[in-house]
Amino acid sequence: MLPRSERARLTTLYGALLVLAGGGLVALLNVLVRKGLFRSINQAVTTYAPALHQTQTLREGPALAVPAQKAPGAALTPEQLATYRATRDLSSAAERAALHELLTVSLVALAVFAVLSIWLAWWMSGRVLRPVGVITETARRLSGANLHERIGLAAPPGELKRLADTFDGMLDRMEDLVGAQRRFAANAAHELRTPLAVQRAAAEIGLAGEPDPAKVARIREKLIGVADSSEHLIESLLLLAVSEEGLESTRTVDLAALAAAELAECTGEGALGPDRPAGLSVERALAPLAVAGDRLLLGHLVRNLLANAVRHNRPGGRIELRTSPDGVLTVSNTGPVIPPGEVARLLEPFRRRAERRHTAGEGAGLGLSIVASIARAHGAALTAEANPAPSGGLTVRVRFPAAGSPPPPAG
Template identity: 40%
Template sequence: MKKRRMEKRCMEKRRITLRARLTLVYGGLFFAAGIVLLGVTYVLFAQQLDRGGDLSVHTDSGGSASSPQNTPSDSLNWVADEQKRLHDAATASLITQGGLALTLVGGVAAGFGWLIAGRVLVPLHRVTDTARRIASAPAADRGLHERIALDGRDDEVKDLADSFDLMVERLDRSFDGQRRFVANASHELRTPLTVGRALVELAMHRKTASPDVKRLGEDFLEINDRHERLISGLLLLAGSENHIPDRQNVDLADVVTHVTAQRAPEAEKTGITVHEDAGPAPTTGDALLLERIVQNLVENGIRHNTDDGGWVQVTSRTLEDGRAETEVSNTGPEVPSYELPTLFEPFRRLDTERLVTAKGAGLGLSIVRSVARAHGGDVTARPRPDGGLTVTVTLPQESRHRPQG
């Protein structure tokens, strides 16, 4: 990623800007017009000299010519030579001095063209700067309050700026509606599930409840629990791309140790061994969301595994460039390479008939990717040759200064 950014910057440095191209166009047109004008002047000047070349030789009363020679032929030759010398001198002076003046005035014109092009492109720079600020916002819905609000004459550039402002305003309203929907869904969806759980538990714990009612209640509670996990995952997925305002320095080694200890009982029940290699991996972000990354990866490794001596390997380390990395590998069914991109999409899972405990909702890796991107990181996955998957999450390095609480 860093290499791509450097290549992009080098390409931006090598490219010719619109201002430079406009200046070249202005200067080129001026020089072309100047050369045409100089050529026309030269032709007219040469014709004028040729018209004045029909000179007569005047002789004095003694019959001698006004030239150094006494014969008419010599006088005519002398006049022709003088005329040619005058023509060559005037032509050389016209071309030399005219070309010098053209170069000087052309340079001044190019300078004025550069200044004029810069003033003309100022509104476009405002459009570009605003678009870059919105695009570089830490989350998709941050920065949409930015507006160009271009003043000035009503022209094509102002139409472009107004259209851009209108587009951003509509996007802002759309994201605002999405935030309100998430907030309302959090309440509207959780409340009936909570009420349903309470009613089922009340019916199960009644003294008159039959074994069939208790067994049916356990099934309902399991379904209810899965729906609660599904709703929690959807809400977290919807809000995980938001900006992380309160970043703290977190060591992924502590997160790996904590999550591994929590998930060890679940792994033992399914006959899966969890191996831990928690090396120092300091980064910056939200501790709970970073814990959710490791938790989802470990749960994914445990659930999508085999019952024949399967294992999950959890590792954290610091890369040479200072970035923090955590990696979770697991045994399991063979994963085709062409299926990897779809694993990070919501509700996309591989064939669950081969899995021992496929109880997930298909949101685990989607949440991992969203949380990683919200922290400025990235996530990749690759299949293991013997079956299973290796998922690697890379996060930015730890900040030099700890944020003030």
């Protein structure tokens, strides 16, 4: 049965490999020693064996006995044969004793080595898996209240260091998304609650008692205006939610023709009502541009950009609408001078440069955030830049993927 923890598995693997390596080394040493041990012992024994008294005397020094491997057989005398047998028996006994001692010492050394190997494998696997444990504990502690925590693994470059850094990067993105979601929910609740409060106050105060017909007409007009504003806000929220889900299906859309149609509608007579500045001039350069996407969402993208350019312009101002064959849609307008640091904030939901007055035709602060969401759904890159003084205003560019590159799938 396999161990249940990664550390135990690594310990088993490392320990088994080290013990097998030690056992192989012990076996190899025993084989090599056994192979030449008898010859070495026999040579040593025959060198110091008693001399055969043939022609030498004790004063002449000891005579060498005949080695067992070179015994000539029938040419030996009885004394030489007896010496040969004694030498052979002594060599064999010495070999057996030496091999037994070697085997005993080797097994003891192997047992000690096995214990040290298992301990070393356990320690090493703990060192290797320590970053994984840190990542696991951090992930276990995380909740919506402490998404600011990071691993910050202090380790040399490697796979686990990259894993920890990737996890920290994912936490950064999650914290941004959760923060944006919380701000969106709070702003949406505020935006939806305010019209209801206005309607209630108009009904309770304006219609209290027996108001004259003129007052009733004014209250009626106010309630209808607030209802229209609330309806527009709800439609914008639904559109934002749909665009965040991605595209279920795509087809080729003539963006230049779509932009021309939306431009005619947004800059026509009566567009945007009293909020439309007087004397607006329009410059357009619509080169052929076909993109893959959803025609309805792309229409909302162009419409919101143009409505934003018209609503936040100035009398006698200018609007520029351009499409280029390399996949870029550009909408630029004159207007108030916007500090460059505020541009990114304007792309967030419910962000405006001026306080909302809850009047008819007033935007909900979702236009540019819807544009950014639709651009992401089509795999396009959106950039916004503040125009310098004295013209002021904003320039928004949406760069669509090259032809043949499909937008990201839904979900």
